[in-house]
Amino acid sequence: MKDINVGIIGGGLMGREMASAFARWCALQDMPVRPVLKGVADLNSDTLSWFKQIPGCDLLVEDYHKLLADPAIDVVYVAVPHNLHETIYLDVLASGKDLFAEKPFGIDLASAHRIAEAVRKSERFTRCSSEMPFFPGGQRAFELARNGSLGRILEVVSGFHHSSDLDPIKAANWKRLSKTCGAGGVLNDLGMHACHLPLRLGWKPSRVFGQLQRGYAQRPDGRGGIAECDTWDNALIHGWTEIAEEEVPIRLEMKRLAPGETNTWFIEILGTDGGVRFTTAEPKTLWQFERAAEQWWKRTSLGFTTTFKTVTGGIFEPGFPDVIQQMWAAYLLEREGLLGDRFGCATPAEAIASHEIFAATLASHESQQIVSL
Numbered sequence: 001m002k003d004i005n006v007g008i009i010g011g012g013l014m015g016r017e018m019a020s021a022f023a024r025w026c027a028l029q030d031m032p033v034r035p036v037l038k039g040v041a042d043l044n045s046d047t048l049s050w051f052k053q054i055p056g057c058d059l060l061v062e063d064y065h066k067l068l069a070d071p072a073i074d075v076v077y078v079a080v081p082h083n084l085h086e087t088i089y090l091d092v093l094a095s096g097k098d099l100f101a102e103k104p105f106g107i108d109l110a111s112a113h114r115i116a117e118a119v120r121k122s123e124r125f126t127r128c129s130s131e132m133p134f135f136p137g138g139q140r141a142f143e144l145a146r147n148g149s150l151g152r153i154l155e156v157v158s159g160f161h162h163s164s165d166l167d168p169i170k171a172a173n174w175k176r177l178s179k180t181c182g183a184g185g186v187l188n189d190l191g192m193h194a195c196h197l198p199l200r201l202g203w204k205p206s207r208v209f210g211q212l213q214r215g216y217a218q219r220p221d222g223r224g225g226i227a228e229c230d231t232w233d234n235a236l237i238h239g240w241t242e243i244a245e246e247e248v249p250i251r252l253e254m255k256r257l258a259p260g261e262t263n264t265w266f267i268e269i270l271g272t273d274g275g276v277r278f279t280t281a282e283p284k285t286l287w288q289f290e291r292a293a294e295q296w297w298k299r300t301s302l303g304f305t306t307t308f309k310t311v312t313g314g315i316f317e318p319g320f321p322d323v324i325q326q327m328w329a330a331y332l333l334e335r336e337g338l339l340g341d342r343f344g345c346a347t348p349a350e351a352i353a354s355h356e357i358f359a360a361t362l363a364s365h366e367s368q369q370i371v372s373l
């Protein structure tokens with residue numbers, strides 16, 4: 001087992017999630033690499049204190065440059081507000097360390113291009129976080145689409161829904177303000193989740209029509225005042241993509257105002273000979289369409305059939321912490337050149353492609369016209 005020393009910049013929601021995935025790395029079997037959390041940088045001292053419980057995580061600093069100066073750290077994961085992505089990603093790359101970036105990989109398309117250019121020049125291994133396709137149901141949908149068993153593809157729907165913004169008195173955070181989340185709003189926040197799997201299949205839309213909706217214009221700011229919230233909350237992207245020389249409708253959905261949903265990622269691919277449906281709302285369940293003399297939808301209880309094998313029994317349900325760990329396994333194995341043809345983390349090129357989709361969607365909503373990419 002080879003140890004890879006990791007540093008985290010931004011120890012909030014996602015920084016802690018990654019640390020907990022490392023802490024139970026023993027769940028993975030036959031894994032030649034192991035992430036070891038060495039240090040965390042965060043501006044908030046209470047947030048830093050949480051990491052004191054992680055054995056060996058001894059470098060807890062407010063200034064992330066101190067973390068980057070530590071020669072022992074090999075890989076840096078960065079989970080900070082979107083307006084800070086570019087500066088911090090560029091600093092990580094300039095420090096000579098490999099980067100595990102968070103989505104959306106820069107606050108907008110221009111920023112994503114500058115980051116990708118820095119990746120290219122630095123030659124540091126860089127991927128972008130997007131864990132939901134690592135659910136066994138997501139992996140099965142990917143394989144069924146990749147191996148051509150669905151026949152001529154008729155329609156693709158990929159999306160991510162939650163309902164966090166339905167409560168009008170929930171305090172605003174940086175994700176509700178364009179200056180920190182980006183003009184894309186929910187596109188920046190949830191868009192990569194919807195785009196990663198279709199893009200990996202080569203199904204980038206060639207033209208889109210976008211519908212965007214805002215949430216509540218004002219929310220409590222959490223400090224006794226009111227925050228003006230100006231981001232898009234829901235996005236529907238109606239596109240066309242080319243699959244096997246046919247034009248195919250593709251719909252990408254991302255919503256923060258989806259009644260009843262909590263972090264629901266879903267994919268549906270319908271073809272003439274077969275189809276597949278998966279939603280994390282039913283994490284073990286895969287629906288497959290089959291066409292013979294009769295047509296039927298077959299329900300399979302997939303259980304814990306993750307790509308990277310674990311000690312967890314095959315009958316159990318996979319969840320968010322499990323796919324976060326699977327994603328890290330993919331990142332670290334690809335970094336070692338050991339991923340093979342297994343599904344990998346989003347690449348800088350895929351992050352740019354997702355931003356191209358978001359930029360076209362914003363332009364389409366603004367003009368109320370179909371926009372070509």
Ligand SMILES: NC(=O)c1ccc[n+]([C@@H]2O[C@H](COP(=O)([O-])OP(=O)(O)OC[C@H]3O[C@@H](n4cnc5c(N)ncnc54)[C@H](O)[C@@H]3O)[C@@H](O)[C@H]2O)c1
Pocket residue numbers: 009010011012013014015041042043044047062064078079080081082084102103104129130131188189
């Ligand atoms: N992959 C996913 O499923 C997923 C889910 C949520 C968020 N995210 C992404 O993760 C990133 C962070 O989101 P989050 O929900 O963890 O946010 P968060 O607000 O919970 O955490 C951000 C942290 O960054 C720290 N920070 C801010 N400026 C800093 C600086 N200059 N130096 C060091 N630390 C600094 C803050 O103190 C905070 O602790 C975003 O890019 C977001 O889109 C990904």
